[in-house]
Amino acid sequence: MDEIENLREKINNIDSKIALLLKERLASVQKIGDTKKSKNLPIIDIGREERILSTLDTDYEKEIFKIILSESRKHQV
Known part of the structure; x- marks a missing residue:
């Protein structure tokens, strides 16, 4: 395997x-969501x-x- 293939395999695992x-x-x-509804x-x-976003650097x-947060809201409705 060459370097690119190795890196792609690593990315696939991640x-x-x-x-x-x-x-x-x-x-x-x-x-x-169920708990919030009840x-x-x-x-x-x-x-x-x-708070979540403030912990991120980039x-x-x-x-x-x-x-992720937007999709999470959709699944709590």
Whole structure:
């Protein structure tokens, strides 16, 4: 294997881990949504979202997490 193939294989492994973690996150998000509904709490918690985004260093990370947070809101409705 050449260097590019090795790096692509590494990326594939990372992508698989990310996908698995996103599925785990979604399961927790859905449970939180159910709890919020049963307690008549608002779905959106701007303070929490701001705290999450403030821990990230790069615009790259922030943009990805904005998408994750947006999708999470959709699955709590």
